Amino acid sequence: MSSNTLQIERAAPPREDRLGAGTAFCGTCEELKSRIGLKGSGCLNQAARSFSQSFGCQFTLSLAMLNTLQNTVVVVHGPVGCGFWSVGGLGSSRGQKRLRDPTALSPIWVSSNLDEHDVINGGEKKLREAVIYADREFHPEAIVVASSCVPALIGDDVDAILESLHPDVQAELVSVNCEGFKTRLMATAYDAVYNGILKNLSSSRIKRESYVAGNKLDDLLWDYRRNHTVNVCNVGSMGRADELELQRLLNVLELNVNFLPCYTRPRDFRRVLDAALNVSICATHDDYYLRHIKEQFGIPYIIGAMPIGRKFTARWLLDIARFFGIEERAKALIEKEDAALDAALQPYRAALKGKRAYVSGGEIRIFVTGELLEDLGLEIAGYKAHHVDEFMKPFLEAGENTDKTFINVASQQPFEQANIVRRLKPDVLVIHTGSGNITSKHGIPVFPLFLPANNYMGYSGAFEVAYRLKRVLSNCQYNRNLHKYRPLPYRAEWYDKEAWSYIT
Ligand code: SF4
Known part of the structure; x- marks a missing residue:
């Protein structure tokens, strides 16, 4: 073990300390960009609330x-x-x-x-x-x-x-x-x-339990397989349909895929050595693990885009293809998939065009989903992120369209969310499952940011989002009735105040 090898701590440190993450902000994306510092150097890390509702454990x-x-x-x-x-x-x-x-x-x-x-x-x-x-x-x-x-x-x-x-x-x-x-x-x-x-x-x-050398042919076959295998780090909110779509795309590039850590057996964690590359689908999820695996076992990793929407799916595929030296093959695949997706989306575009979405959830997922929604013709009314750290910075820096877009950073805090949604008046809330119960009483239809039963990732995921979003937007009666018959839990005075009144 080299002297700079990352040691595994007895317990993982809080992300406030490890990444300088913050959970309290209201303003534009441009303002947020200037306040995120690497490893806690930004002032956002110190922000808090003088009044706070529940946040997740x-x-x-x-x-x-x-x-x-x-x-x-x-x-x-x-x-x-x-x-x-x-x-x-x-x-x-x-x-x-x-x-x-x-x-x-x-x-x-x-x-x-x-x-x-x-x-x-x-x-x-x-x-x-x-x-x-x-x-x-x-x-x-x-x-x-x-x-x-x-x-x-x-x-x-x-x-x-x-x-x-x-x-x-x-x-x-x-x-x-x-x-x-x-x-x-x-x-x-x-x-x-x-x-x-x-x-x-x-x-x-x-x-100890990784492959034990056999005869020469076995060794060659094992090496070949290992050199054409990627571990894809899945997340618990990811459905089987998402995995199958990513596997389909990587198989076309003649790569084998293992999914871990979710839905695997404990012994599957030994397979992490039987791959040439570890690939994350979400920086918020995997950086701690993949950095340790690289330090201890020398397996490189890619943490970049989340493969949602055509732009970030293409970037995810190209990052992997570049590692294996098969970029041209990946470009041909992307071109073919793009054309098929374009044709499939035509019947949905008119119904989605110009609708305004408020997108709330994990810091990476909201931006890639925002990109997909804009590709479908929607406009982004605002974002809400559970937290913010250095992994959000590339998205803020790359998004010239997002500079003036409103963003709230809050783990839960439904009172802030209700205030913001009432002001922004979006046509649809694209929201983390379980976080929209109070906000949905404002009469706005809700589209889940993720559901394990559905497909969001890759090209088939982009199509499925368009298909389901059109259905949600074409019948908003449920939420209108909620608004009509169920009282809101906040007094009218709260809606007269600024949403950031309690952020210090
Ligand atoms: S549910 Fe409450 S008591 Fe249990 S771990 Fe979470 S914060 Fe602690």
Whole structure:
């Protein structure tokens, strides 16, 4: 290991510290651009609110990612209520798992069920019982212990407890330190989960169990396959249709594809070595993991565009093709796909032209989706990003059309969103699933920014967005009725104030 090799920390640092990320801003894209500094040097990192509504907890987002793993039991180490997301997301997780493996089990989770008594006496005994129960009852490949706020506050040393349990259990033990109180940025959850994978499922085990040399022909075949394989880092919100579309495009370029980390088995993390290149589909998701894999195992990676809309799909494909020296082949593919998409979109363009969309969600996804919507003929009324960090900067710098566009940076904060939407009066809200319940009462139709059941990525995704958006825009009655019959939760005085009144 070289002296500058990245060490895997006991727990991933909060993104406020690691990336200088911020969660509070209202203004234009041009103003935002000047306030983002690399690694916390911008003033945005210090911005806060004097009044704040709910914001997401990284523990729940960690569960969303962990519940996708096949043949794994998740132990929620904390009060039973911290596992609420595993109940709410069960149907989607099960359905998506079975699309990848029809024999897959539903997500299984148990709770150590900490209470007031354990806050005084420590949670070690209950954690041991929960892990041993999970191992004996379900015989999983891995048991992941996700630590919520309480064990961190009372000082449970989860890593040490799991180390001492190794002789008593068959499963691999993984500790994920994802306590909600440690960060305002939900996206820190991705780093927390990857930190657990790197500590417990990668490193030395990968080296030991990777391919063992056979005869010369086997070696050549293995080398050939490895040199034509890419690992694509998927995200939990990505549907199977998205994966199939990206796989189709890469297969045309004669590349093999592995998808990880979501919906894979724990042992699949060893496959990370059996590829020439790791490719992210979203910078917000993967930079922590891919940087460590490159440092430890020398596998290069690409973190760039998200393959949504024709412009960013083409850029994603060309980035990969450039690495393999097959750019001309990729350009021919892009030209053919573009022509087919153009023809398919013709019947939808008239209905979409000139409609104004407010786009809310992850910092990368909102800009690539905005680009797709503009390609379909819509205008962008405004953006809202959960947070902002250095990965947004290239999008702000490249978007000469977006300089004057309004942008709000907020993790949740529905009161700000309601105020902004009322002022901007868009024709449609393109919004992160679950974030539009209050705003949708303003009578504006809602189009989900993502749904695992649907296709958004690649060329087929662009078509599907156009097709579904036309349907949403042609019948807005549901939201009009909501507006007519359901009261808004905010007083009229709030709508007279500026949306940024509480940002300090
Ligand atoms: S903030 Fe802490 S206590 Fe609340 S759900 Fe998240 S992990 Fe559990």
